[in-house]
Amino acid sequence: MTQKKFLDNFRDEIQKGFVSDRISPNNIAELQKYKRKSEIPSMENFYEAIENFENKKTFELEKPSVGYFCNIVPEEIILACDLHPVRLCCEDQVCAQAGEEIAPGDICCVIKSICGKFYGRLYENLNLVIIPGTCDPKTKLAELISPLKEIYFLDPGRDSDYLENAAIWESRYTELFDFLKKRFHKNPGRTQLISACHKTNKRTEIFRKIYQLRTDYPDSINVFDYYIMIYASFFMEIELWNDFAEKVYSQALEKKKTQNKPRILLVGTPVIFPNFKIIDVLEQSGLAMATDIQCTSFGRFFNPVEIDEDTESGIIRALALKNIAGSICPCLLNLEKMANLIIDTVNQYNLDGVIYYNLRLCQVFEIQTAILRQILKQRNIPFISIKTDLGKEDTGQLKTRLEAFREMLESHRK
Amino acid sequence: MKAGIDIGSVMTKCVIVEGNRVIAKTISRSGPMPEKIAENILQQALKNAGIEFSQLEKIVSTGYGRHIFSLNHKTVTEVSAAAKASFYLSGEKPCLVIDVGGQDTKTIEVDRRGEVVDFLMNDKCAAGTGRFLEMMATVLETDIYGLGKLALSATKPVVINSTCSVFAESEVVSLLAHNERKENIAAGLLNAIAARIATMMSHFHKDVPVVFCGGGANIPGLKESIEKISGRQIHILENPQFVVAFGAAIS
Ligand code: SF4
Ligand code: SF4
Numbered sequence: 171m172t173q174k175k176f177l178d179n180f181r182d183e184i185q186k187g188f189v190s191d192r193i194s195p196n197n198i199a200e201l202q203k204y205k206r207k208s209e210i211p212s213m214e215n216f217y218e219a220i221e222n223f224e225n226k227k228t229f230e231l232e233k234p235s236v237g238y239f240c241n242i243v244p245e246e247i248i249l250a251c252d253l254h255p256v257r258l259c260c261e262d263q264v265c266a267q268a269g270e271e272i273a274p275g276d277i278c279c280v281i282k283s284i285c286g287k288f289y290g291r292l293y294e295n296l297n298l299v300i301i302p303g304t305c306d307p308k309t310k311l312a313e314l315i316s317p318l319k320e321i322y323f324l325d326p327g328r329d330s331d332y333l334e335n336a337a338i339w340e341s342r343y344t345e346l347f348d349f350l351k352k353r354f355h356k357n358p359g360r361t362q363l364i365s366a367c368h369k370t371n372k373r374t375e376i377f378r379k380i381y382q383l384r385t386d387y388p389d390s391i392n393v394f395d396y397y398i399m400i401y402a403s404f405f406m407e408i409e410l411w412n413d414f415a416e417k418v419y420s421q422a423l424e425k426k427k428t429q430n431k432p433r434i435l436l437v438g439t440p441v442i443f444p445n446f447k448i449i450d451v452l453e454q455s456g457l458a459m460a461t462d463i464q465c466t467s468f469g470r471f472f473n474p475v476e477i478d479e480d481t482e483s484g485i486i487r488a489l490a491l492k493n494i495a496g497s498i499c500p501c502l503l504n505l506e507k508m509a510n511l512i513i514d515t516v517n518q519y520n521l522d523g524v525i526y527y528n529l530r531l532c533q534v535f536e537i538q539t540a541i542l543r544q545i546l547k548q549r550n551i552p553f554i555s556i557k558t559d560l561g562k563e564d565t566g567q568l569k570t571r572l573e574a575f576r577e578m579l580e581s582h583r584k
Numbered sequence: 585m586k587a588g589i590d591i592g593s594v595m596t597k598c599v600i601v602e603g604n605r606v607i608a609k610t611i612s613r614s615g616p617m618p619e620k621i622a623e624n625i626l627q628q629a630l631k632n633a634g635i636e637f638s639q640l641e642k643i644v645s646t647g648y649g650r651h652i653f654s655l656n657h658k659t660v661t662e663v664s665a666a667a668k669a670s671f672y673l674s675g676e677k678p679c680l681v682i683d684v685g686g687q688d689t690k691t692i693e694v695d696r697r698g699e700v701v702d703f704l705m706n707d708k709c710a711a712g713t714g715r716f717l718e719m720m721a722t723v724l725e726t727d728i729y730g731l732g733k734l735a736l737s738a739t740k741p742v743v744i745n746s747t748c749s750v751f752a753e754s755e756v757v758s759l760l761a762h763n764e765r766k767e768n769i770a771a772g773l774l775n776a777i778a779a780r781i782a783t784m785m786s787h788f789h790k791d792v793p794v795v796f797c798g799g800g801a802n803i804p805g806l807k808e809s810i811e812k813i814s815g816r817q818i819h820i821l822e823n824p825q826f827v828v829a830f831g832a833a834i835s
Contacts, residue, residue, distance in 0.1 A: 557707045566648060570648065573661045
């Protein structure tokens, strides 16, 4: 679907009704807290990048920037048009509180945060926002923020079967490519697409090394640094990110030390700075997050674009294969594949247990919890589900649950 | 001799054991200074047992405030402590433990080696916990035990649709306004909690004995209500409120 005009006629009314104009969340103190825990000197680069981003609250780039959500929006197509992609997925309490005005009630905090950010004018410098129809709230989000921004709505459907959908996906991606070219007066083709794929593939290559290193030695790059790197990739220029990440990897190689903590697979809602509550508690409970299955990290970076046929449509199909068919988002991935992915990951990396993490009111994650629990239980894979929100009041209770989980895993090891 | 201290959100309990035999137990409200309370009830327990502090080989703290107690040698979570005690008290056989405490409701599956294989706990909200019943009891102008007693003489329990404290409270207020008998409301509230616990139980093996501990086990009628809804027999452990502290002492 191409560009849509939504609430255009009500722009003024909506904006006037919003009181939390110009919010300014301050996450620098939180950021410093994690920076102090870091043992890798070159992580400084990422902390600094985030600090700059948070301080300016906007991105002042030479290139026009395009905001987007979810992995199914192909970053490569945005890059090929010489635009700067910015991932907007957000879990920020100050923004979520402001967002209450736009999306009150029983709506997930991700949508609230995003609404707060847009209506609080933190995204003024974005030239366009691409919103995918992954889940229902996202679909509606396109309308909610349309008075403030130009929106492109991308709906590839909710079936991740490649053979069934390849033609639709190819046409959706091609429409997007054509739209961006026209909208920003660019004329990229096959060469630019290939070059964009090289950049994301380079990132995949580095990410895989880091991922592998952490599964062997989870403490080599602590869990906070790991998610800081992921968050920085939301807005950093990709080549710079690749460069910094490579440095982190080489310094982390010197930090290999074996540890005895139970090794955890963290599955579910993505962990996005500043909402580090789950990893804070995980660490305080004596658990080591050895690896994850989340869309913003593993799901986004693990698979490369594999181009079989280097025509423009061949590349676009390869992008759909990676971003949609290969999606691990519960909106697209069926339960059987999700269960197998978890089981294989646990076996491959010799993990002790699975934490299934879910933000309250996100139905797509929650709805599969009980079934996954049963499937994993039959295979003797220890499983705990944690449902929480952006507030800190339940930290003590979460700690009891994760400590009890740790005690259980330790007793299994004996 | 060893001491186990369970610093819960509502009550703090202390148990002193010699071997696995309880020689003293004390209890007090946790209050705003739980560490102080914990120290006091430990002193009281020592006095009751007629022993000196120096005679304790080990102090293990558990419960919500387990980390704030500086006299301890070790902490365990209330999940492990409840499992340990329940396994011992059920003759070292596998069991499913229901623990209804002030702030949490847990179900814990313990295998034949006495180890936790799986557990479930309510999340952040108070729905389905002792706290929920306390709040509802206040609306009924009694305490949780009074609520249980009322429920025993219900003629026609009402159906309470929500275990969310906020919604349930307004539901109860409106029932009272419509002259519904307190007994029937109390029974409805117990059933609402029991239904939640029965759902938690359904996630575990169906063929092991069920034991019940925590302060919630003392509420008259709650056990029967869970039995009715889950269709399973439940055995209340002796001194249910002290089971977790005992589990800590023998950990
Ligand atoms: S889980 Fe799915 S819907 Fe949620 S952010 Fe990730 S890709 Fe998007
Ligand atoms: S996937 Fe879940 S958390 Fe993300 S926007 Fe949709 S409902 Fe919200």
